[in-house]
Amino acid sequence: ENWCLTSEEFEEWSRIYKLKESDGVKEPILPQSHFETLENMEEIAASQAEDAHKLSLSEWRLWQNRPFPTHLVDHSARCFHFIDVMEMIELMRHEEGDCSYELEIQPYLNMNDI
Amino acid sequence: QRLKAAVHYTVGCLSQEVAEDKEIQFSKQSIAAISEITFRQ
């Protein structure tokens, strides 16, 4: 009931950190995902309240090209892939015209593979 | 690398279809990023 806190700790949290109505903090929501290629399958729920704080998965993307420290539970394989691609995007960000990725693998293209 | 090149080429073709459909262009770098994501996926 007290989130594993002692009653003193819980009282301190309640007094100092607990968000109150008066703090005016909006309800954080993650915007509903939308599939472009399945257009008529679902409509974005109009119920997404305007005054809610819409969270953004890309707000802190500049930090997402490296794994941050973990404790007990490591990053997933999928997360490591995401980090690697973000790092690749960071390295290619300022390229104009020719693409280093394309130039690197072009010699290996074999039309029989397509 | 050969498999990656095949994926990259195919991603380029599929993205070209989307480009025509959406009347927009894709930079080579954006195709490369989608290609790398797909290969890992």
Place this chain on the structure above:
Amino acid sequence: ETVNKILHLHFRDDKTKISSDALLLMAEMLKVFVREAAARGARQAQAEDLDRVDIEHVEKVLPQLLLDF
């Protein structure tokens, strides 16, 4: 065939086999994945009134895309 080879890159056991249906499904899923990634990138670029999808548009849609697949 290319998808088959990519999958075998990641199978732990070389003797692992995959049925043609599963292969077709995987290839189709990857096509949907690519089209969805490209379409989301395009939507992001158009939301910024640009007529060219650049790498940061793909970067912005990447987290949600990976969560959705």
